[in-house]
Amino acid sequence: MTFDRWNPLNDAPSFPAARYAAIADRIAKILKTRNDVLLIQAEAVVALEAAALSLARPGLKAINIVTSMYGGWFGTWLRRGGAEVVDLAAEPARPIGLEAVEAALNAHPDIKVLALVHAESASGIRNPLEEIVALARSRGIVTVVDAVASIGGHALGIDELGIDIAVIGPQKALAGPAGVSALSVSPAAWKLISEQGAPRDSILSLLDQKAWLETGRGALSGTTAPLEFFALEAALDRVEAEGIDAIVARHVRAARATRAALVAMGGELWIDALHGSNLVTTAKLPAAADPAAVLSVAPRGIELSAGVGPGAERLIRLNHTGQRARFDIVLGNLTAYGMALRRRGFKADISAAVDAIALHYGD
The missing domain is CATH 3.40.640.10 (Type I PLP-dependent aspartate aminotransferase-like (Major domain))
Structure with a gap:
């Protein structure tokens, strides 16, 4: 040694x-x-x-x-x-x-x-x-x-x-x-x-x-x-x-793009923009969907996780915190979530979600 x-x-x-x-x-x-x-x-x-x-x-x-x-x-x-x-x-x-x-x-x-x-x-x-x-x-x-x-x-x-x-x-x-x-x-x-x-x-x-x-x-x-x-x-x-103001603006953009894409996909937001965090966007799963089952078929390496605590048991968190607050992570999160829903037999318009994200990152 x-x-x-x-x-x-x-x-x-x-x-x-x-x-x-x-x-x-x-x-x-x-x-x-x-x-x-x-x-x-x-x-x-x-x-x-x-x-x-x-x-x-x-x-x-x-x-x-x-x-x-x-x-x-x-x-x-x-x-x-x-x-x-x-x-x-x-x-x-x-x-x-x-x-x-x-x-x-x-x-x-x-x-x-x-x-x-x-x-x-x-x-x-x-x-x-x-x-x-x-x-x-x-x-x-x-x-x-x-x-x-x-x-x-x-x-x-x-x-x-x-x-x-x-x-x-x-x-x-x-x-x-x-x-x-x-x-x-x-x-x-x-x-x-x-x-x-x-x-x-x-x-x-x-x-x-x-x-x-x-x-x-x-x-x-x-x-x-x-x-x-x-x-x-x-x-x-x-x-x-x-710059701290630019960092905040980057998180605002990521949150807005994620929320818009989730709605375009046909998903359901847990909380509206006025009361939502810019760190993670929470999606409410369809009534028949099992959170663990949905996450188990999501592509690996993507920033998806279950909600934490009472009332969050049927929520999926799309994480766009810190250096994740950028276009490729937002796009990957929504694509992965849509794919996971589809694999469990639920509808998800991934193309519409991608278009919505592009509108927020088009400049």
Whole structure:
């Protein structure tokens, strides 16, 4: 056995501490915010849990909008910290209605925190973020937004909207690594987090993470994962070269082309364009179709998968996220879906779908 062959995955060079602050600043530009940006050395679900536990304490009351399992988890974390939580659940695999949010806010005037997911990749829906944040902001409520699946796929201006805490992961529309995440924190959120009883001495304490800001944004605490940060830098290079607005526009185009082609094929959209995500398009299967059977005969290597969670059991997701948001993937997805339906005895006008896609990518 020989050990003289170097592998870049082993004994990786350290990531320069001086570049962490630059990464935070680059993320702030993507988020269009002047709020503090923290880097979390873990997948975004850890950053979400840290936000919940840093806010939660006895006496705090929160509205938690649930449109997937992720919203459900956030409510669990808030309760674990002692908060009183009003879960506001939408119909399964559907976005929350603005009227329901307004009614809940009117019924609970003592709410201090409102949390929601922007876009759901599990079901392909998008919650009315702008309107919900405006309602909360008018009441002085701190907002927490899970933007993991939406950043880069939807327009998101943190300061313009007045979002207090936004959690992102670079692994979806930004086409980056999954093992590192970030969150932005407003002065109002820091004030609430800093109240008596805030958790300390924990990797899930944002106040402990804030020490990085207060000591000049040098080395991060703990043992850093250099490969994740080198990969994040490479992803940010690609994002900046293309431009965040151009990336959003590319996802919008892919979503519009996919929806138009699905309708032209004779398929059924699960959600309309106004309430749909730009990351994935969800198709509702014909009543007699079995999801597993349809996927089993789809051509391999195509971005088709089953919906996830309650209400999404009979949905097929056509994925056009990140670097998949382009003509060849959109075309391949629709062709594969049409072929799978035909192989199971259902009608699918693939030619009409191709024509619809061509209209969106004809320039």
